[in-house]
Amino acid sequence: MSPEDAGDPATVPAGLTPPVRVALARPVDRMPRGSGLAYEPKFDGHRMVILRYAGEKVLLQARSGRIVTAAFPDLAEAARRLPPGTVLDGEVVVWHEGRTDFAAVQTRAMATPARAPALARRLPASYAAFDLLAEGGTDLRGKRYAVRRERLVAVLGPLGPPLQPVPMTTDPEEAATWYETLPASGVEGLVVKRLDHTYRGGVRHWEKLRHTDTRDAVVVGYTGPPQRPSALVVVVPDDDTPLLSQPLAPALRITAGKAIGEVPREGAEEGTVTGAGVGEVPYTRLAPELTAEVSWGTTRLHHLVTVLRLRAAE
Structure with a gap:
């Protein structure tokens, strides 16, 4: 690095103030x-x-x-x-x-x-x-x-x-x-x-x-009743923002309900997540113990996540 390029070594550049x-x-x-x-x-x-x-x-x-x-x-x-x-x-x-x-x-x-x-x-x-x-x-x-x-x-x-x-x-x-x-x-x-x-x-x-158009995601919550959740809230690799899945298929709602029932919960902490076309949606948080295989797509404004199956249910 040339002398003229040198900045102040005591701090990070002003242009890199969080959020970066x-x-x-x-x-x-x-x-x-x-x-x-x-x-x-x-x-x-x-x-x-x-x-x-x-x-x-x-x-x-x-x-x-x-x-x-x-x-x-x-x-x-x-x-x-x-x-x-x-x-x-x-x-x-x-x-x-x-x-x-x-x-x-x-x-x-x-x-x-x-x-x-x-x-x-x-x-x-x-x-x-x-x-x-x-x-x-x-x-x-x-x-x-x-x-x-x-x-x-x-x-x-x-x-x-x-x-x-x-x-x-x-x-x-x-x-x-x-x-x-x-x-x-x-x-x-x-x-x-x-x-x-x-x-x-x-x-x-x-x-x-x-390699594939599918990804493994961690389930961090759900919407609807725990016995038959309407949708899952997931986090995908490379991003920490919770995403609301598309509505679950009927059979998958039953499978997800059984899996959710096995996740230990202390209370029922609530959160909100933004869903494509539905705005802010309340959901119940889960400990990150379930993994789902999801397909991933995007529109101009939103990510579209479809849950294909639950890994933990196999």
């Missing part, structure tokens, strides 16, 4: 090829921005803008080893028996400050960083991805786990091998970026290739 808008990816149905492309594995976890201030101050921000520092004390402690003025973008994952476990990530994300330390010991989190937004107090979002990637590896290399850069290759054949072999570890696809692109928060200028 993250760059997004649009789905594609075949692997992009060509010169100037970089390929990264797509981890199914929770998107997180890490902001390292001066002194001991660290903030962990979810994609929605929610501050989740208290829920991840292990990552907050690790982030204090970063140089002040560092801002990272990446994915939180929890490994279980050699695979990423999204339900475990959601359990961590929903932890109260009182429960978070015990969960951190039982379900330790890892952070797969895929971009460096600031270094030494200097905003790097206007730099090319190739430059940001080089600096990302330089910053995280000396630290080691649980903060690590995601693997990256510019070789499409190696990327194709990743795409075919990594699903065994819970990695469901690739993210493709241009080496000469800047970082554009809120813009879908990356591309993502997934």
Whole structure:
């Protein structure tokens, strides 16, 4: 980094004050090829921005803008080893028996400050960083991805786990091998970026290739009676915003009711969720112990989530 680029190393750049808008990816149905492309594995976890201030101050921000520092004390402690003025973008994952476990990530994300330390010991989190937004107090979002990637590896290399850069290759054949072999570890696809692109928060200028059009989601609530819920409220990988599913099929309502009855609940805490075409809808919260396979679509304004089956019911 040249002297003229240097910012104030004691803080993060003013333009990266939370909530930080993250760059997004649009789905594609075949692997992009060509010169100037970089390929990264797509981890199914929770998107997180890490902001390292001066002194001991660290903030962990979810994609929605929610501050989740208290829920991840292990990552907050690790982030204090970063140089002040560092801002990272990446994915939180929890490994279980050699695979990423999204339900475990959601359990961590929903932890109260009182429960978070015990969960951190039982379900330790890892952070797969895929971009460096600031270094030494200097905003790097206007730099090319190739430059940001080089600096990302330089910053995280000396630290080691649980903060690590995601693997990256510019070789499409190696990327194709990743795409075919990594699903065994819970990695469901690739993210493709241009080496000469800047970082554009809120813009879908990356591309993502997934193996299927379905995703595993964690059930965090339901609408209607618990014995025959009308719809489920789910959280999908890479986003912490609860989503209301489309109305459940009759048979699935019965199956979901039986599964919900087995989830321990302390009281019946209520929340609200925005549904496509119906606005704000009240729902009953659940502990994140059920996983559903969902199909995923979008309209101009909304995500459309259809529950195909409950994993826990099999």
